[in-house]
Amino acid sequence: MKINNAAPVINNLNKNNQSLSFGSKGENTIISKGKNYIDDLFSLPANGSMGRKLFLLTAVVFLLGGRLARSRDKKEIKSQNDQSPTIMDYIRNKNEIRETLVRDVPTIFAAVLAVPFIGKKVSEFIQKQSGFVILKNSGESADYSTIDNLYKYDENLQSGLTGFSKRLANLGGNLKKIYSNLNENIKNKLANFSDNNEKFIQELTSNKELEKEIVGTLKSGKNNALRKASFLATVPTLIGFGTTFGLIGMLIPKFNIHLTRLLHKDDNKK
């Protein structure tokens, strides 16, 4: 028995009217975006430690905020010229606050954000120069398990060497350079192959013996392409660490001490 005086019209209106929903069905309202952002920010990963964003927020609010709030600087501001205090006087007098801002703020940002940022930039450069794939599709540096997957030839692989090559080509690798690194023999045989990935794959499929040799080397323990790719993936992180150590350990503290002396050298000039 059909009941015709139910209210489907109102239900349909509710469905189409996006501002009434609270975004839990995936619509892009501000509330849903805000909810997703909070969710992302405060969801701790599997091992329980904080992610980068939450860590940065905690450090800025509590570490730096705490240092600023408990600074031992004097409340009164002495001006150098016997006039009302200027901004420079403020900067000169609030020593601990100034130190926290000049030294600690750049330090925290560098400690959290520098290594991935530098790693990404250096990886892009290395990938272009060497032809080896060390970046993921999303643009971040690849983990070692990704590098393993990319450069090891699993015997179960259904799509064969062609599929293996296409995967490397899609991520921006240069197949000629990658395979030439396997050994001298293969390098010589590949000398006349094209630099263009598509043509390279076509030329390789017509040379079954060379394909077999490449697959054999990729499967063996002496996979030099994997070794080189692993090492190349290490370099950006090393450079990232080195730069961060130099910046946080030497440059910023020395600059801070120098600035303090500079600001106070004229203190007794009258």
Add this chain to the structure above:
Amino acid sequence: MNVIPTAQTKRREMGYRNNIAVNSSIRNYNEMPKDNVSFSGAISTGTNYLKNGLTEALKWIKSKGFIAEFLIIDTFSMIIPRICVGLDRDRDKTGKTNYKAGIEEAGREVISGPSMFFIPMAVAWGIRKLAPASKILSKPLETMSSIMNETINNVKNIGSLTNKTDLDKAYAENLFDRVTKNFVLDEKSSFKERFVNLITNQTKESSEKFNELIAEMHNKNKATDIPVVELHNVSLGKQNGKEVILNSSELFSNFGDYSKDITSKLTKQNYASKALDACKNEMTKIVEKSVKSRNAIRIATGITAFLAIGNFLLQLPKLYQQGKLSPAEESALRAKSQKTKTGGANEN
């Protein structure tokens, strides 16, 4: 002339002479360094060891994620240099090591760095003991719950609904179907059996074998002609328009947490006198309620950890501040007094 490898030539290749193992520490003959007498060979093997060592060390750091990276940066670029710089502060003016500044730097850095990780880990550990499913992130939790609802609705007899092992097994089978929805595999049923056996047996060994199984399924998948890049990622389908992708070890531990928490809750209810449909209704309601509650607990964990560390960091200066004047103030005073001591052209 074709030389057929005899047992003797094979053993010679492996490093045996007259059946006695020579250089038995070198397992693979092919990997023996060619030139270990000449100087240039020593340098190249040396750099090879260095390269391998560095790669292994950085592999380990990257596998541990942000926590290892930050603690290393903290130790080498903040704790050690700041203590040295603090000890040296104004040494040219006072001629002495500035122990006060050094101790303050040490206290501040050594305590604040690692505690920012260990406090949230402790908070998370405590809360996750009580509600394991709060470890699962939002989208995977919702997807896994919708798969559980499907499983419940497909069950034919009430006995399976109240037995945890049966429900786990049925759930795992549904999970497999979801994960391999777009896969084309020979002998899919044998993969299904392995999948279900491994995921319902929550041990470390089983976890590693599970990861290998996922990689094997990806490699043997005939559906694409370009193999996937991430061999350990599985897709649970779309939730609210976005695809939910998990690492195989995440899926494994999420299943364990879900089973410990929610599946246990479901099968502990007393359904003895109820009809099948009524049971299914009640269980589905429990699943939906638990999604909301675990989402809330997860965010509450994060906020609690945030406030716990915050409070600790605010109290921290009381621990390391050594006196009324900060090292910065003292340095400023010294810079001032230096000028008056030297005298000369600036004095009127």
